[in-house]
Amino acid sequence: MLERTRRLHGYDPVLDRMDRKQIIGHYLSLLPNTSQSSLEFKTRSELIEDLLDLQDLQQQSQSASRKDYPLRRPFASSSPNDFNRHAGKPILWCWEKDVCATANSLATAEQTYELDLPQTLEPDTLVLTAANSAPPLILGLEVVSGVVDGAAEIELLEMFSNPISVLEVEQRLGAKLPRRTQNLRPSIVDQVMGVISELVVSPAPIILAAGDCDAGVSNAADDAILAISMLQADFCEEAECQSCGRRGISNLEAHISRPGSDNLVLEIQDHVDDTKLVCVDCHVLIHQTDFVKVSAFSKPACPECGERNPRTMLWGEPAGLPSDDVVIAGCVLPSEPLPEWQCRSCETEYFVQKYEYEPYKLEIDALARLTSWQLANLIMRKHKEENNIT
Structure with a gap:
């Protein structure tokens, strides 16, 4: 057995x-x-x-078994010459704990931007950014193109959309890389760039188990999948939810859209291929029952952003703690009609104007203003028109 x-x-x-x-x-x-x-x-x-x-x-x-693993890497690899031309330059090893914010910053950053760093950097210093995921990943390579008024002008050289594991670099390097932001020792700078160049040309598989997919819940392995998904996403200027289309979202989550996916052990790109980047509200709706989804989407849409899952506004100070679906609006009533809903996304407060259709209301009001003689004359004229009486 x-x-x-x-x-x-x-x-x-x-x-x-x-x-x-x-x-x-x-x-x-x-x-x-x-x-x-x-x-x-x-x-x-x-x-x-x-x-x-x-x-x-x-x-x-x-x-x-990692040998001859059939890897899929969706982006063309850079040339080794792109890394060799930076030989001998000092490297600031930038260790980031907020994986989502770091990936979002790299995925939406302009080619050149200014950055205030806690330490003074000389021009031509390389900035190698790594994320504290599981496994830790190297996400980007940048260079300090200049320093103006204490702010470093940063130029993006390479965004590693094809993932590179810090553990793989350490194994080939034969040395441990730091788990905090610091300048790398000059003796290993060229070796680190050489190993990264090898992994860009000939990637190594990264095997990991995705955690249970649920809204608001993630682990370090999910952070690795989220980071690579964001780097591979085609963001123009702002991060965008791939479900509702809202832009400028800083807290995207990775939804693994496949049945029976919890704790499945796969190569990281296979996880990324099955991942959708969604906002927290959409992720909550995805994992809710059909009844809850219908209930949420039956509420009126926000007039500002179109979000269809608002919170109900309660006026006064009711006893008990409110749920996530309710907003306590307080006792000060506005002079305008009371808002009934608050958008979860942009917090716009709004109400729905109920329009009751009453057929012939205008005609009835006009007839009510006629005298009895005018009303009798109107009826007689209508009678003659309908019966062709001259």
């Missing part, structure tokens, strides 16, 4: 649709040396768990 490991899937769309006879036949095709009599004492669920455990072991074995 296989040693029991944690199942990666609670439900398997193939095995869980098989009956007992089909499962045993599949079991024997994968493990022909197994005695059929030994399988007769297992329940159907135990047989499925054994087969999934076998898939886990095979997957882990394949992941451990």
